Amino acid sequence: MLSEQSVPIVRATLPAVGAAIGDIAELFYQKLFEDRPELLRDLFNRGNQANGEQRQALAGSVAAFAGMLLEHPGERPDAMLARIANKHASLGVTSDQYKLVHQHLFAAIADVLGDAVTPEVAAAWDEVYWLMANALIAAEARLYQEAGTAEGDVWRQMEIVERHEETPEVVSFRLRRTDGHPVALFRPGQYVSVRVQLPDGARQIRQYSLSAAPGCPQWRITVKRVRGAGGPEGEVSSWLHEHTKVGDELTVSVPFGDLVLREGDGPLLLVSAGIGSTPMLSVLDHLTAVGSTRPVVVVHADRSPAEHAHRDELRRLVEAHPNAKLHLWYEEAGDPAGEAATGQADVGLLDLPEGLTAYLCGPLPFMRAVRRDLLLRGVSARAIHYEVFGPDLWLGQQEEKAQA
Template sequence: MLSAESAAAVRATLPAVAASLDAITARFYDTMLGDRPELLDGLFNRGNQADGGQRRALAASIAGFATALLERPDERPDAILGRIAHKHAAVGVTDDQYVIVHKYLFAAIAEELGSALTPGAAAAWDEVYWLMAGALIAREALLYAEAGAHGGRTWRRWEVVRRTPEAPDVVSFTLRPGDDGPLPPARPGQYVSVRVRMPDGVHQLRQYSLSGALGGRLRRITVKAERGGPDGAPPAGEVSTLLHDTVREGDGLTLSAPFGDVRLEDGDAPVVLASAGIGCTPVAAMLHHLAETGSRRRVLLLHADRSPRAHALREETAGLVDGLPSAERVFWYEEGAQDLDGTGGGGAARVLPGLMDPGRVDVPADADVYMCGPLPFMRTLRESLLGRGVPPRNIHYEVFGPDMWLPQG
């Protein structure tokens, strides 16, 4: 994929570029958004800009793509590309925006590296960028076509038909489309973007997993209000807080088509659904699908939370598991586990104190694992599963926000 001459130049300069990527991406975003502030209106997440999450994710994707080209020159790094393409499609990225990014990114590289960036090295990194951009443009075009959202025109107005409190600071919104047109398919595990106008007039997007009602013309998202830091000041949690505080039944919301490369695949292999906190939302959609299709697969639901009261969708997901013929569930709570039946017991339902410990359950080595939750939780769980013989290819994960993990293997 990468020419031999460019590969040599990238290999020689990768250490310098990698060491400067944080500074490069910081300069890139500061300059681009300073010149083009309209990009913050409905495209870039200013919360991720404020905490550096988007900058670190971009740096990781560039370094990961370049490294993959060098280490596996005959393969395209599909795992990296697939995840990014779905994230881009969910916010409506268009082909022309890659040209804008190229302009500001390469200006930042030149300014940060100075004389260390020779013309040959610049040409080589330019080749890396357009290989990555071209592959993403092709993938995103296919995703838009599948969703009937050509050219990034993915937005649609929906009406809130039901608002349901699920746990402290967690609310579900059941939605129906505002028109009679055909709906793009929604697969269990996928998410939608919600586009809202903030009090200062700027539009912001956030992604929320579909937590149920995937069939027919109803869909549901379940939103946890992230109240921010000690002073509760934006941009931390500004969209989720706005949804909680202002959206009621009968109101309208603008949603994208569903996207996301982590989705429950049909088959006969055992399924492990593992989550922590609000990571239960894509898992709930997967359980609904298994129940609605009459699945007879072995299903193991694992969830960790602060307490039973904080566990959103607890009774719903427990009921879904209990209705499946070959399913069991184990819940861990940091506090309050003793208040529920089944503490430390066996059988189809178990409630255990403390943090999730997969060593307490029998995880089939041939299971397909889907997990969602905070990054430290998923790192620890993945390491444990690998140690118990679950192949890396069988472990799928969803990250809320920029993906800065990108585990390989």
């Protein structure tokens, strides 16, 4: 928690810092990449830097963390911190990098706020930063320990043993280790990072869910090609679609991610849209493999049946589970099986069991709408978990308030 002397200073300056945090984040990244250009080339997502999403995510997380320290001094926004820590671990972030971030972040704060940053203000916000940074460092250390790897040593060479075109825009890959060792176990719902060297020499990294059950002799990832409409073309997804074949090697991280199946026998709600179905496939595959009889309601939304990757597999997994129900929505009509509704998914129409735990994955507007409807149905905020691929623009603050 914040010290007594810092609380009134942070409370008084949070509106000003919050109003300027976007400018601070933009200047921070400018300073960071001028000092360490290899970080933009080999660590940060260049697409998210170009469209500003990474800056928004940083600004939102800092503001949310500071607000939480003031409103709930005995607590931490653990859900938000867990998502960030897992993403950092999947990138191989190390504790010494937090000192570099501190250097350039506080230089940016001083430049943007000028004389308003007195020594007392700087000391108070320095305390905020290190409370957040040290919590993340500790969480990431635990993640590395659980993965059985040294700090930052997350990369393994994997061979593509199968490539399957799921739809014209989605391809799945089965992977095995090149050293002959078995693939690591993981928890249903986790993801791995894939690092590829692009034609300009940059080594860009993206995360992809493991889309089959743990315990299989190979991992499977499913990659949707990111088209450039309204933003930059997906560098890594395009490269994987265009340049990989069976027998090629990929550099892949050990598994991380906090959208994981919790233990228990209570009812589950799995809600996805588009490529967000991939962690749900892993959960369903696992439940079937272990003979679970937990009640499961599966909801998936997509543009059309033809664009629904792993559609037949999802149906088979639901049919194989003794207590699962599937609800499909497609924006475009024409489901050949006649089992899907047309339009936007609406969980408010469904008969949902009491005491469920919900898992959401898909575009942010979709997940916000689903979460709102679940809260209106009386589902506890603590029972709703979500996954974001890319910067988390949800910001965590409203969710953490609801959970408190």
